[in-house]
């Protein structure tokens with residue numbers, strides 16, 4: 001069933017688990033994500049990044065995401081990821097998305113507050129949740145997520161990490177429902193092993209008291225997932241590794257079968273590989289909990 005983000009994250013936080021948020025810019029990803037969540041009986045977040053409009057526009061994939069969510073037997077949040085323009089965010093809300101992200105994290109603090117506040121006011125009047133971002137999650141040139149421009153040379157800089165006191169003021173003024181924070185994760189593939197500032201997650205959570213969001217959830221160790229979740233991370237955006245897993249399975253399949261290829265077989269086995277990778281992620285974020 002179609003679900004709101006607030007309730008799903010509140011339940012997850014109470015269980016000390018996190019909810020997987022998958023970017024699904026094609027039908028195979030939508031189907032694999034729903035099947036993975038249903039088999040594990042866990043809620044899931046389907047999201048469309050505004051930057052993925054180049055792969056498939058919101059107007060095409062949005063109704064499909066909503067249709068699958070409504071017909072599912074587990075709670076499914078349909079969310080706009082990295083909403084950069086007012087126009088795209090409003091279109092997602094009008095379409096029926098239950099949650100939107102306003103990403104004004106590359107703007108000055110006061111401007112980020114002003115833009116986020118405006119979106120929260122509209123969204124809340126419609127019963128829609130809002131994720132905001134404070135600090136800036138960088139993007140790797142390798143498999144960079146969500147269609148953002150890469151910023152390899154800046155990765156490792158810590159001055160863009162989220163400041164706990166600023167976060168407190170930001171949440172108090174904007175009334176956002178959850179907050180994406182910067183603490184060392186990167187969109188795309190890590191060029192070197194990530195060093196996460198997990199203590200910062202705790203400090204921010206203590207100040208804001210709302211669920212925190214990890215962007216760049218691919219390539220983080222099991223141990224770091226658990227500490228991050230214990231410290232306040234409740235939504236984990238996971239895209240790059242599933243994307244890679246689907247492609248690797250297809251490459252393997254083509255290498256094994258050298259006579260005739262049929263697209264339907266390729267699509268079917270890629271969907272299976274995606275589902276299996278999604279389940280791995282859902283289980284990693286849900287150690288110990290079984291109910292919702």
Ligand SMILES: [Zn+2]
Pocket residue numbers: 082137145146187215216237
């Ligand atoms: Zn992101």
